Amino acid sequence: MADVQAHGGPDDEGFYVDTEHGLGLAHRRLSLLDLSAAGRQPMCSPDNQVVLVFNGEIYNFRDLKEKLSAERITFNSQTDSEVIIAAYQHWGTDAFSKLKGMFAFALYDRVKQEIYLVRDSQGIKPLYVYQHQKIIAFASEVKAFSAAKLPLSTNTDWPIALLSMGHLPEPLTTYQEVRMMPKGTFTTFSLEESEPRQEVQCLEYEKSFADFQSESPQIAINQFLDKAIQSQLVADAPIGVFLSGGIDSSLLALQAAKHQKEKLITVSLNFKEKQFSESTFQQTISRLLPGAHHSKTVDEQLFAAYFDGILGNMDQPGVDGINTWFVSQAAKEAGLTAVLSGVGADELFGGYPSFRRMPYIPFLRTFSFLAPLATQLTHNEGLKRWTYLNEKNPSFEYLFLRGFFDPRQLKSFFSIHRNQQIASLQHIDLAQRQIPKNYDGKRAAWFEQNYFMQNQLLKDTDSMSMRHGLEIRVPFLDEDLVHYVNTLPSSILFPKNKPAKHFLVHAFDDLLPEMIWKRPKMGFTFPFQFWLKRHPRYLSLKSRYPKLSNLYTAFERDQIHWSKIMALLVMEQFGGFELLNDKRDA
Template sequence: MCRIAGLFNKNDNPKRLNQLVRQMCELQKHGGPDDHGNFIDDTINLALGHQRLSILDPSPLGHQPMFLRDRYVIVFNGEIYNFKDLKKDLEKRGHTFNGNSDTEVILHAFEEWGTSSFLKLEGMFALAIYDQVQKELFLIRDSQGIKPLYYFHQENILAFASEVKAFSCLPIGLEKNLDWPLAFLTFGHLPEPITTLKNVFSLPKGCYAYLKLNQANHCEIINFTALAVAKLDISIPEAQELIDIALNNAIEKQLIADVPLGVFLSGGIDSSLIAMQAAKYQKDKLCTVSLHFPEINYSEKKYQDIISKNLPGKHISQEITKTDFNNHFEEILDAMDQPTSDGINTWFVSKAAQEAGLKAVLSGLGADELFGGYPSFQRIDKVPLLRSLGPLISSYAKISGNDALQRVAYLKNQKNPNYEYLFLRGFFNPIQLQKLFQISGNQQQQFLNDLTVPTAKVSPHQYDGVKASWYEQHYFMQNQLLKDADFMSMQHGLEIRVPFLDQQLINIVNQLPKQVLYSKHKPAKHLLIHAFKNLLPTQIWDRPKMGFTFPFQEWLKTHPKYLSLKESFSQNLPMQNMFKSYEQNKVHWSKIMSLMVLANFEAKY
């Protein structure tokens, strides 16, 4: 896991380009503290930079930028879990290797198969490959969008980086994206491809950008992911067996590392499964990391202890107090690469893992989205009825002030998926946006109509678990959970791996019939639970879902930053009413948090 950057400017001088890329890398050094390197092609004015977090082959043979036969150059952020199998295949085809890194395998694979090699890579990755002979540059992002990659392209200039903050040092006249505050308040995160900077975009997942640098006025974005596969005719027990095998294989592959590696253990089903499965391979080397709180209502220590007592190896349980929160809150806000209404839990647990000497951890992220762990899976089939009752419900919602009912207004639009997602998971609803922030309905509608819709297809008239899963994966997980996991963990030089997003496991899930995956007559995530029922203690899977959160609802109420925020809106009656509702526990802490994040980012741009 690393951080990368690059800059091409046909009209600049090579020395300055190299200096600028070094500055871009310095701004991302927290994500790659172990080593750094630069490359410059002064014949075409391209500079590439790399900050290294050494996970595989930490020797100098893994240094980047890495070269192959004085032709190909790579800077790479991520992990390729099937690199050993690819390496064997390539050796049979006559390739020879100098080291033991997955980076070197990517270069040889590209030399052998060209852009077809991207689909062969199983893992999480954002990388750039440069062909010095053809003067061609390729920017590539993994099919699940686990690793971020941002780019700016205009006429004869291209810049890219792992974090948006890296663009701040470039003298290319970047401006604030005027839409980002509305996007953030509407979604609770920034939906791809937009960022806080105008014309700086997120490269779509499962895509590569291609530039012929001596014709750099055009940047082509090409999808390389595989086509959809046919559904399996399979029973529930057979599906459970397939999932058992696939998850087990994913965990085994993702435990490969040449440095200390651990597992996040929240006490829930997903992380417990990963820890129990990882124990089969790690045995006494297993290290699990948990957070707990003095406030019993928010703490999952009881469940963490149940699992940890059944595991070999070492368990690290760190208590987080209100004092810890107060001491680090400003630091956490500054750690955010892009605005988010959450992610603080990841910052704390990553800090605990890094202090324990770990450089990589496995996380349970992705299971809820794939197997039906959110309320949206029960809510999705009500869309047609609520849409038909929309005017009646909207009238009542305005009177009652009910947040969930006010989101029904989004269902007026039947063609754009952005609206249906916001009904399921919207942050500030349309009435709140207008009342609290003076954002008119027309302005909201124009923004949502112009916003890019995820390229993956789903039936527009399908209201079942498959569609709920699509929304959760392509919006909430993609834009909030994965981004939070990346920049909060990398702030501590820690790599987070996500076995539930293993491509082979996802392929199997995508082939399962919806009646097998999601059933109204079975509990949430029933397929996953029963696939491992003999492995998990009953207390772990037979309990209400709690979610991995913090006691912010109480902690924020007395924080100086909240008190200052409240004072700044002293003449704004609607805002004062919202603060009052929050203090009465009628408004979730994340909305208060979002206002602090908004102010923090507004000060930056």
């Protein structure tokens, strides 16, 4: 299992085995804090009573270390890993709620004979758990479980979920026995009983809003983000910033420059196709920065050379992530071990069309009986998803907002009927009581954060960056910043008749050039609409699955988005077509 994940931890490996209790822990290290052997994992407490394997970063570890040192607790390294152990030994499981950062870890208490699995509040770091009979296993990647030769059975619903949503929604994976652990929770497994007892508890996150007492929410946002950037720039290895040229990455780079000065390194990707290139905006920002800027051009030949390998690198099926694979490669070539990314800003501050669509849902639901007629008469993708509002499950509101293949396409192209789709999505874990009741920007933000960002952006970002041994940090998902933003009313965050992300932009009036925030939103995407049409994998797909000829024709006429073709290629990579055929035959 450790070998399968070696790409994400190329610097070291370590193992701990307790034969008496049938427990083994393995770790692959990506060295960012205290690069010496003192940071090696699995890490044991000085009394050998606690053992830790940990993935991620604790951004407030210095504050916690100071508090623990005041209690006469001593430390032997400069790592955040050692702070986790000391915090647990001092505060017990209450320590988990004091941790701020992105993390997934397992902590073994030899005295209590309990093992704790803990995942950060925003779900930035993945933690997959396998449980079958008396066997428990966990890992950062699903592929690790097959390497362990554990009894595994295929989850036959995953192709329907992928085609419906463009990703596999948590907790679903391609295996029945493997599920993603919920974010913001810790699970206790007791090893004393004949069958391990499992208990899941939520982290009672400790807020610290008192740091910024301001009459202006925009000033507070500025201060929260600045503090998050400072804490996430802490590393003993080279760290930089992804600079796409959009609002979010430009803000991060300009703010980071205040602290990094000439040490700041920014990384950008560009394309020869002018309609996809953001070099003008990247250069506008890079000229304002004191440090070095690395720009890499990705062309069709480079894409063609790596595409097969990238599909093979995917841990779980998804239609996103190839852009992250390439920019992570560029960052590694620039000598970086970690980078800051703007993931989360659109979801928090209203950067997507879903924020404008959300208020219309109650009206459209009332007249959803007209949806079949509208579907027949229009080519509008949004109206084709109108029929999803017939379902009361909140997941289908998301499908209306940004679903993938619409119900008619699922039926005509893949013989997937509505009842099959409903059945395949009914197991999605939803904290329904937490969904904002009003159909405004707050409800849209909830869906974007808990569906698109959680299941697609964060998952693919982690998987593809780790293929290069690169850590991506996301300051916009700082716990304090997220919790503060979510306390603000919709009228402040998403004012009517104002441009997208108006609130965020004007929190940094003195920093962001006008040409950056006035430009049309592009999104960080590649010229796939052109490149895929000529790629051998696509041509092979056409020959292997000729029944989808209408879909290919629509793509080649630019009537459908490239992401739908990407979904087919991913389906082929993971054996999804065979599963659909088996369901159809059954």
